[in-house]
Amino acid sequence: MPFTPVHMGPGILIKAVLQSSFSLMVFGWSQIVMDVQPLIVMLTGEGHLHGFSHTYIGATLLAVLAGLSGKFLSELGLKILILSHRENPIVIRWKVVFISALIGTYSHVFLDSMMHSDVMPFYPFLNANVFLSWLTIDQLHKLCLYSGLFGAGLYYGLHWYFMKKPKHKKST
Numbered sequence: 765m766p767f768t769p770v771h772m773g774p775g776i777l778i779k780a781v782l783q784s785s786f787s788l789m790v791f792g793w794s795q796i797v798m799d800v801q802p803l804i805v806m807l808t809g810e811g812h813l814h815g816f817s818h819t820y821i822g823a824t825l826l827a828v829l830a831g832l833s834g835k836f837l838s839e840l841g842l843k844i845l846i847l848s849h850r851e852n853p854i855v856i857r858w859k860v861v862f863i864s865a866l867i868g869t870y871s872h873v874f875l876d877s878m879m880h881s882d883v884m885p886f887y888p889f890l891n892a893n894v895f896l897s898w899l900t901i902d903q904l905h906k907l908c909l910y911s912g913l914f915g916a917g918l919y920y921g922l923h924w925y926f927m928k929k930p931k932h933k934k935s936t
């Protein structure tokens with residue numbers, strides 16, 4: 765099903781580990797960009813459901829597209845969510861943008877390839893899905909959900925720890 769939120773779980777865990785070197789907004793946007801093709805196929809009834817967008821080559825191209833469009837959309841989104849202030853706006857560095865978009869699209873192909881038999885992640889080099897059924901759909905959903913919950917706990921735990929940590933006194 766396009767636009768499933770389960771992809772966000774691992775993204776939240778990656779955010780907790782990489783902190784400001786990773787943009788969860790750009791990652792989230794790349795999940796939407798990835799599933800535009802399946803949505804069009806579902807609406808029109810024409811073409812391959814996952815097709816080229818769900819290959820690693822397609823995902824590389826879509827990461828560039830998601831990065832170019834996602835930087836400004838994410839910065840706007842942060843302003844709307846009042847996480848970014850007018851006086852001191854959050855600017856997402858291009859390096860962070862493309863790392864986040866690539867992690868987003870590659871993890872999307874990997875997770876979808878375990879779930880959907882029509883995904884050919886290594887097309888045109890390999891016309892087979894080597895990841896199919898590595899995990900059951902139930903296990904996959906649980907993995908995504910728990911990684912998201914653990915990631916959220918870790919993210920806020922680390923912020924709380926570093927805010928509470930007493931500053932070292934100057935030695936005399």
Ligand SMILES: [Zn+2]
Nearest residue numbers: 798799872876
């Ligand atoms: Zn997908």
